[in-house]
Amino acid sequence: MTLPAPWRVRHLPLLLLLLAAPLLALANSDPLPSWKDGPSKQGILAFVQAVTTQGSPDYVKAAERIAVFDNDGTLWSEQPAYFEVLFAFDEIKRLAPQHPEWKTRQPFQAVLEGDHQALAASGMHGLLQIIGATHTGISSEAFIDNARRWLAEARHPKTGRPFNQMIYQPMLEMLDYLRSQDFKTYIVSGGDTAFMRAFAESAYGIPPEQVIGSNFVTQWQFQDGQPSILRTAKLAHNDDGPGKPESIDGIIGRRPLLAFGNSDGDLQMLQWTAAGSGKRFMALVHHTDAAREWAYDRKSQVGRLDQALDQAQQHGWTLVDMAAEWRRIYPFEPLAPEQAQ
């Protein structure tokens, strides 16, 4: 169809400009503005371009673009303790009036009195009792309500912020960027699945059906014509270490193209990803920033990164140096200058 002459002459440049503007904006916009232009950023951009460019030897069709992320220490902070453990402690305090026996029974007494020594002495067994008392014996829906109430009310001891604001801005940009390139982004993490679902959609844009975590055996209840799903005290799956590739295979049923973790608990997930055919991207967030976040790795009680650090170095997996490569940590912080430190 030929345009009439007067319109063609007078309006074509304007039309072209209108058409081109969004394309130019796209080309100029940096999908990862909170990342310095370092090796991690260059690596991720090059990887995504390779697997999403049609005709590239590494091209992968959209349906198979699965990206998996650990949560604690990878998408949000995990110090001074896993936030879910802090939630459990707060829940013990909230529920104490209904459990007068806790005043004189460990490990509950230790939580109520803030007795760190007695708490530490109760060990893993004590922690499991606390998790059991706060995470089970109620319906799925009631548990998610409890987690949401806590997220609205509780504040982090160091920053004074709600816990669901202590998420990593560079990782939020990474998630958005991957989704814009038709990746399906999953959480695969040791935390309780329902606990993470309480905030994953609003904090990360990750819907409940893409949150995979540890979980308890549940039990269908049908009382007075009303069904509910009861969380029993029996652990069904521990989504840590080898449990991660097991749940990826069981629930997703596709090998991830990209896997992001930060600790030894992510090693098998990264190995499983790396062993897939074609190009894959494996990365660890390395907590190197004592000033803006925390610095820890091989000797930390929380989020220990030791074996996986050796493996990353040996296999050339990406190690994100938080202090050197991130221009900010949390969404509520200003952007640091671009120049390298």
Next chain:
Amino acid sequence: MTLPAPWRVRHLPLLLLLLAAPLLALANSDPLPSWKDGPSKQGILAFVQAVTTQGSPDYVKAAERIAVFDNDGTLWSEQPAYFEVLFAFDEIKRLAPQHPEWKTRQPFQAVLEGDHQALAASGMHGLLQIIGATHTGISSEAFIDNARRWLAEARHPKTGRPFNQMIYQPMLEMLDYLRSQDFKTYIVSGGDTAFMRAFAESAYGIPPEQVIGSNFVTQWQFQDGQPSILRTAKLAHNDDGPGKPESIDGIIGRRPLLAFGNSDGDLQMLQWTAAGSGKRFMALVHHTDAAREWAYDRKSQVGRLDQALDQAQQHGWTLVDMAAEWRRIYPFEPLAPEQAQ
């Protein structure tokens, strides 16, 4: 921007026609051509319109449009026996040379000799031994390969067709239609998850991560630097009856808007769906067609529909009368006339 007069006058009708054509085509096309214009078709169309029309009091945003489907007897046939059981029998025959002891050991001997009486005598325990021998002790990937090989080679005893062609054309249209309206379609079925993943994507357009079924405990293996996921003999989850809402809650984490089943094993999934807030759609495929498929319900050994039939009638859930409402059963059949029988 005002169009120059000559163009406006001469080309506007043509332009409008060009713009309108696809809309007209859309309005005229029937998304469910294999369904007669009966109560089930009208019900599903009215439901989808109600929950997808912005401004409707029943509107549900796209992210929450979850639709769940049983597989055996709902998306494909299940007679004369569950197809997965026929797969297991064929696998016993294929694997027999590696197990000479099976020649004289039940229930294997019964399968190898086609001895239906001895097989029936071995009961549920015998069936579990057959499932164990064919479904476990191998990696996830190897098992899916076995299922794919069988689907390519095996033929149904009545129709002579590959089993993955014995899928219901009306349900394929339903799945496509729901996806076109931004529903996420899931299988939630008693079959083995990996077995169903072997064909769900090509047969139904349902990707592996939207297939939920029964599964065995798996175990991470790492030998000679090569990881694999071993299927152990321990059942992890029986995705039948109450197991269905349990897995929906555990894996999807959202209440379905729509649930489709065909037997008592789907009752709790339908109850769970029905108990959600707002408008929901619950339906059962009723096998009423002895001529084109099979006719069975309250007394069938396979896919018994008894309690759920009572509940459907009591609560006004949709009962799809296969003989009266489907213009064809399988994709390879011609379309029957539209007029009611």
